[in-house]
Amino acid sequence: MKDDIARELLTYIRVIEDFPKPGISFKDITTLISNPEGFAKTLDAFESLHQSDPPDVVAGVESRGFIFGAALADRLNCGLVLIRKAGKLPAETYSASYALEYGEATLELHTDAFEPGQKVLLIDDLLATGGTAAAAAGLIEKAGATVQSIDFVIELDFLKGRQKLTNYQINTLIHT
Numbered sequence: 001m002k003d004d005i006a007r008e009l010l011t012y013i014r015v016i017e018d019f020p021k022p023g024i025s026f027k028d029i030t031t032l033i034s035n036p037e038g039f040a041k042t043l044d045a046f047e048s049l050h051q052s053d054p055p056d057v058v059a060g061v062e063s064r065g066f067i068f069g070a071a072l073a074d075r076l077n078c079g080l081v082l083i084r085k086a087g088k089l090p091a092e093t094y095s096a097s098y099a100l101e102y103g104e105a106t107l108e109l110h111t112d113a114f115e116p117g118q119k120v121l122l123i124d125d126l127l128a129t130g131g132t133a134a135a136a137a138g139l140i141e142k143a144g145a146t147v148q149s150i151d152f153v154i155e156l157d158f159l160k161g162r163q164k165l166t167n168y169q170i171n172t173l174i175h176t
Contacts, residue, residue, distance in 0.1 A: 005045050006174045009153070012038030013174075027154050027176070029125050033067055042068070042173065046123070046151055047075045049171050055121035055148050057081055057114060061107070061136050062088070064125035068153065072123060081113045081120070083136045094142045098131035107135050114145035127152040127172060130161030137168060 012032040019026040032038045046068070059081040060069025066082060073080040086095060086106035093108040114120065120140050127133060127150075137147045147168055155162070155172040162170055 005041065009038065009042060009045075009174055010176075013154070027126065027156075029064060029153060032153070039071075042153060043071050043075060045173050046072050046171075049149075049151065050076060050121060053148075054078065056118040057145070058121045058123060059083055059109075059113075059136065059140060061122070061124040061132060065123050068125065068151075069123045072121070076121075081109070083107050083109050083122075083139060094139050096135040096139050096142075098135040100129075100131065105132070107132070107139060109136075109139040109143055111143060114140070114143050116144040118145040119148040120145045121148055122150045123152075124150075125153045127155040127161045127165075127170070128159045130159075130164030133161070134164045137165070 012035050014028040014031040016026040016028055018024060032042060054076045055078055057079050058069045058073040060066040062084045069080050086108055089108050089110055092111045094111055095106050095108045097104055097106045122136055122140060124133060133150055137150060140147050149169040149171055150165060151171045154174045154176060157175050
């Protein structure tokens with residue numbers, strides 16, 4: 001069944017070759033989220049992973065993680081916390097910097113985003129090198145919560161991002 005849903009969801013995702021630079025096969029999820037059936041099936045798949053042990057909170061990583069995170073938090077009847085790029089949150093924050101292939105980026109989280117010990121489902125659209133997810137998970141833990149799992153729509157297996165996340169339960173709908 002897992003392979004069936006992956007094959008089906010892939011039909012909703014547009015691949016754009018040589019974007020944003022030559023040699024990259026960009027997985028464009030805008031075609032998935034703009035299709036009501038494809039988006040619903042994606043949310044159904046994520047929801048089924050967490051129905052028996054729902055999180056207390058969903059945390060979405062800017063920006064595409066917000067899309068899946070908000071809809072999934074509604075379905076799981078829990079709140080949504082936003083993990084944002086530096087300088088976007090108005091209150092006191094924790095921050096974590098991480099390496100990108102072309103430089104460095106920083107994520108931030110409000111220091112009061114969680115109650116101590118809350119179980120958090122971290123969600124984003126894509127697992128590539130793992131730096132973003134590792135930084136986000138570290139922020140959740142710094143804020144006193146527990147990362148219950150990290151969910152992705154797509155995982156680029158050849159980049160081995162999962163290796164940076166060995167301390168976490170990882171759920172991916174599509175492996176490429």
